[in-house]
Every structure is written in structure tokens, then in C-alpha cells.
Amino acid sequence: MVGRQEVAPGLSSVPEPGETTEALLERVGRGDEAAFEQVYARVADVVFGLARSVLRDPHQAEEVAQEVLLEVWRSAARFDAxxxxxxxxxxxxxxxRAVDRVRSSQASRNRDQAVASRSNEREYDEVVEKVERTLDAERVRHCLDGLTPRQRDTVTLAYYGGRSYADVAGLLKxxxxxxxxxxxxxxxRLRDCLGVGSDA
Structure with a gap:
């Protein structure tokens, strides 16, 4: 919770007995530390309890309670009875403040999930592409095995060896x-085996 050392220095005076919290806040707005101590004593547990009911997490509730009590100290002058x-x-x-913390935490979780999801999608896409490339390569190898040895040599030299027809003719004499x-x-024959269109 907010300790006295966290309260900014200001004017101090002895609180009047039986003063209302509203009157104390008015004095807090003028920088009265003693009045703030009275307000703190009256509302700290209530602030923590309300924050806890929204946040569930006691550590976050305590942080929010500290923030709220500091805000009371800093902005008491804005209080209008x-x-x-x-x-x-x-x-x-x-x-x-508690709702803002919930939204901030949720936004952070959403960002983390989105990053993880994108990472998983990339990994999935990479695996799918690799599998597809492997399957395509296997299909092509299977179809190449269906060619005559002469056709296979010619196609392999031209397409996989990157040679021109003239180069292939020279190599095969x-x-x-x-x-x-x-x-x-x-x-x-490759087109028919691979099942691609006749215009391929």
C-alpha cells in the first residue's frame, strides 16, 4: 500500500476530530499530509477490496490500490462534493483504474497470442510447403521413371541440367x-502422368 514516504511533501495540520472525508479531501487538495493520512486510514482497505473484486489477482490489486491512493493525493483538488x-x-x-488494468492485461495477452499464432502459422506454412515440395518431387521422380531411358536422359539434361536443346544434342551425339x-x-508423357492440363 502507499506509504508515507510516497506522499509528496506539503502543508500539514492536525485533523479536526470527526471531520468528514469530504472535508479531509478538501484539505488534501491543499497539500495537507495529515489530512491525507486520515483519508488513507479510512479508504485504503476499501480501495484494495474493490480493486481485488475487479482484478482477482491480489498483487495487481495492491498495485492498483497504490496507484489510486497516489492519485487521490495528487488530484484531491479536483474532488467536487x-x-x-x-x-x-x-x-x-x-x-x-482496475478496469484499465484488466484491459491492459488482456491487450497484452492478445498481443502475445497473436504473435504466437503468427509464429505457429508460419511454421505450419513452412511445413506444408516442404511437404508439398517433397510430394511434388516424388511425383516428378515417379513420372520420370515412366519415361523411356532416352526420353528421361533428354528431359533431365534439358530441365534439370539447364542445358539448351543444342547442348543436349551435342552431349548425346x-x-x-x-x-x-x-x-x-x-x-x-510427364504432363499426362502429373495430371496437368494439356496447355501446360
């Missing part, structure tokens, strides 16, 4: 037309 009692004003400050025919026939 014509608008309600001192306890109602302090209860409103407490409730507002074949006429260019023969290489083109083998390529055409091999690609048709």
Missing part, C-alpha cells in the same frame, strides 16, 4: 531434331 461523496469519487477512481522429338514425347 457537489457531485457526490468522497467515497464514491474514490471508488470511481479505483474502478476505472544426336541430331537436334531427334532431341526435340524426344523432348516433346517425354514432356507429353
Amino acid at each position: 457537489a457531485k457526490g461523496s468522497a467515497r464514491a469519487w474514490i471508488a470511481t477512481l479505483t474502478h476505472r 544426336l541430331p537436334l531434331g531427334t532431341v526435340k522429338t524426344r523432348m516433346r514425347d517425354g514432356l507429353i
